[in-house]
Structure formats: structure tokens, C-alpha cells
Amino acid sequence: MTKYLSLITIFFFQSFICLGQSDLTEFIGGWKGELKDPESFHLTVNIDQIDPNRYSLRISNQMKEVFSSDFGTDNNQFRVAIDKQVSIYGTLDESMSVYTLFIKSGLLIYHIPIQKTGKGVYEGAWNIWMVKALSPPVVYLSVEEGGPGQLVAFPIFDDQRFTGTWAYNFKHNGNHLLFEDFKTGLSFDASLSTEQIDLTIKFAGTTLTHLRLEPYEGSFPQSPLYQETSSHYKIPQKMNDGWLVNSLDNAGIKPAPLRQMTDSIKAEALINTHSVLIAKDGELVYEKYFAGFDVSTPHDQRSASKSISSAVIGIAVDEGLFKSTAQNLHEFLPNKYAQVIQSDERKSKIDLHSLLTMSSGLDAIDFGITRNSVASEGNYQQSPNWLKTVIDAPMIHEPSTHTYYGSANPFLLGVALRSVTNEPVEYFMDKHLLRPLAISNYILQGDDTKSPYFGGGMYLQPRDMLKFGQLYLNNGIWKRKRIISKEWIQQSFKKHTTLENTDDQSEYGYLWWHHTYKVNGREITAIEARGAGGQYISILPDLNTVVVITSGNFNNGRFWQPELIIEDYILRAIVE
Structure with missing residues (x-):
């Protein structure tokens, strides 16, 4: 169990309690209980206008009010600090009808859609665990010895749609x-x-819920409980999210291979698959969810959101915040870090292009080598100052000469963007990318400064992942509105380099992967956003198709499974 928890706990700052050794054995082991109210972590956020520049904020669940405060606005913006872990802030648009509201709680930055429900009255919902109700509402606690005379404990949920506590x-x-x-x-x-x-x-500091746990000797859940999913095909539901829907027949896609795929997922031959979606010719034609996931559940993107980071940088270039990708990194760093960069001849050549292509030359390699890389994600995320750890890492190559997959590269892009926006990065992302795509139910992961982390970790609904892929297939246009320039899309999809620390030496664009599928001797080109555990946004330009697959294969090595699903089932359905 300790090994499993260490895998899901990327950030783990240990501050142990000390007890006598005899006391420890009484508590060590598994404990299990059940929530009386599965919706304990589903909170309602209310904002009521008191006078023209004064509002009342209330947060409550079904049982009680958990927080309330009055606040004032400045240029339609406000911020309320609740404690060291939580702050609530946002803006009211010019029509005075919609709030853009964020809640920073712990490492996560939740975007909360707030709608006007009456004169001066606004309301929204906040799902702390990403889902409205935990199902099943079972909670485990693994109490363990953290060392001689030391005790630690880890909460685990039967509902695995949320990827665990740290x-x-x-x-x-x-x-x-x-x-x-x-x-x-x-x-x-x-x-x-x-x-x-x-x-x-x-x-x-306010109780959301409490429950009684009893001794438990069984195993802890490591993947979502299987829930029955019909193999019968249904046309996707038309929702008010911008997607047009159509049938497989009208799209010329054969249903038989997709039924076979569904049967294999249900039989757990394609283990831990959470969703499969297909858009053909700009219309959503296939949508299936598994293991309790559904259309409204945001899914952990892991590194698939690196491609979203690339889009945000592209918009910043389009907006003139960056003159070009040839600009050097040191131009956008705080002075003390810029001096470190400029004092090293090779580091001073790191530019935005080399960061977008994972070719900065820094010793920042996340996997595929036998030694411990100084600025690997696992190293800098456990340091007290992520930026210092990355900047201080030695150079192992001249920039733009060798390419190694390393999350420190897009992390530095996020740092650079902070220096050129006149607003929080999350505001910029929402205003220029997410809101134009009608994406509202999302969560950003923060870095050590609680700014959006560009190295990965966003949570998105699968339909919204599909929108992002369609945006790129459309050369930057969604619903006849240009969001990203065609030039940036073309640069992003260009085969700039080859990732040297991947098994198949994958060609790489601006934080986009290239892959070639083969079906009956035909080669089909794909450009993909990819994330650990099997999160894929696969764009197939020759077929005018976008595929989204979400998965939970974080610890079993089957992160590549979406490629099997695409090649053996989806492409067969489209091209055979």
C-alpha cells in the first residue's frame, strides 16, 4: 500500500507525529467507513449584491454554511483570502451578468461558473472532488508507521474518479x-x-462531514469500480456546449469495431478506459463513458495539458506579448534568475522555441535514462523553489541541438508568460482560450507559487478535450471564430525535432507528439496531446477526425493503450 501511495503522491512533505512504539501497533492498518451524505463535498457558491460595489459571498453544502464574507470590488474585480490554503477571486463581466470566479484551494485552481439568477444574485457549484456525489461513498484510511515512533495516514476513496489525496x-x-x-x-x-x-x-476550519471508521483488513481500491455500460450505440446527446451531433452511419463509420472495443473495455482487456469520443467532419458522432465517468466529470489530463500550454503561448505570441519564439528566456525571468542564465554562455541561448520543443539543453529529463536528472519533474517538484532548482540545473547540450522530454521546459514557459501578462495567467487562459471554446467546468493545477503549472495536470471534461482537438484541426477556428492564428497551428504541428528519450524516437512539434498508425497497409498520420495514464487527444487530419480517450493506467505501464484502441478499433471503423 505504501508503494501505491508513493506513486500517486507527487508532492509529499512529511511532518511526522511521534508516539511510543507500543502505541503505534494499535492503530496501524486499514480502516473503512461510509459517508452519510455522498454530496458532502458538493458546495454551492452564492454571491449577492449589497450595494453597487459591495457583495456578500456564501459557501455551503446541503448541511450547513461553511464560509461567508462581505467583499468590495475594484474595477469589477475582487479577492477574498480565507486562510493560508484558500482564496477566492474573480471578475464580473461588463454586462454584469456572469462572474469569472476562481477558488484556489491547496494545489488546485478551480474555475467556478457563476450565473446570474436574479437581480444582483449569482450562484454556482464547486465540486471539491470533481464529482457532485461520491459513488460509492466509502472512505478508507491507511494508517502506517512513518518511521520509529512516527505515524502517518492516507485517505483513499472507493470512488476513484478523483485521482487521490496528497x-x-x-x-x-x-x-x-x-x-x-x-x-x-x-x-x-x-x-x-x-x-x-x-x-x-x-x-x-469548518467541518464538511465526519464519519466513523472501523478496522479493515481487505485491499484498497486502485482503479474505479466497474459499472455496467451498454454496448448498444446511441447518437451523442445534443447539449448546449457548441457540439453538433450526428450518427455513425451518416459519418460513414462502421459500428461493429466500436462494439468490439466496448466489449473489450467491459471485459477489462482494455483495462481502465474511462471514455472514448470521436468527432468526424466537425460533428460529435461517438461518445462512451466507463467505470462511473460521465459527460460532466472533469478528467485529469496529466501531460496532455502541455499541448494546451502551447496554445496559450501561441495566443500570447498572436497578441504581441511575445515578439517571437526566438526571444531568450532570460528576458522574462526575475532579475536574480536572469543573471544566472546570462552568466552561462549556453544557458543564455535558451529561447522560447527550445522550450516549446523540449530542447533547452538543461539537465531536465523526466524518464528514459538510468541516472537521476537534476531538473526532472520528480526532483524540482519536491524542492522548496521549483524555478531555482530548474535554473540552477547544469546544461548538458547546446539549446536546440538535442531533445529530451522534460516537464521543466513548459514549466519555464509558464514562468515567462507570467512576466508579460497584466493579469493572472488563469484570467488570460480563460479569456483567450477556454471561454471562447465554451469550456467552463475545469480545474488547473498550480505550481509552487500557486500560478497555473504549464507542465501538466489540468482537469477537463472529455467533450472539452475534443473541442481543443477540433480547434487545432480547424486551424485555430471554433464556431467561425478565430481563437489561435493559423500560423501558430502550423508551427505547432511542424516536426521540429525527435524525442531521444522515448522508445520509438517520436517526432515532436510545439508540445505536440507525432505518430503514424497503420491499418491494412495504409499509413495514417496523427498529431497528439498525450498524458500519463493514457490521456490522448488524437488529431487525424487526413480523416478530418479527432479522437479523445481518457484512462486510468497510471501505475501499470499501459499508458500506450489508447494507441492500440485507435489503431485496432477506431481506425478500422473509419477506413475499412
């Missing part, structure tokens, strides 16, 4: 074990006894 800051107060979730900002209070554990979960 527990840290363990403290002991009498018989209470206190800790926090670095990811969501929630705090936990476990009252320990040999017969039971009473677990209280809090937001900003």
Missing part, C-alpha cells in the same frame, strides 16, 4: 492525528482508538 503536515494532539491534503487544501482530524477512528474533514 497527505502531509502530520501532527499529534492527544489521541488526534491531524493532517492536510496538499492537493485540495482540505484538513483531516482523525480521533484514534483501538476500536474505531472518528474522521472529521474540514474546509477552512
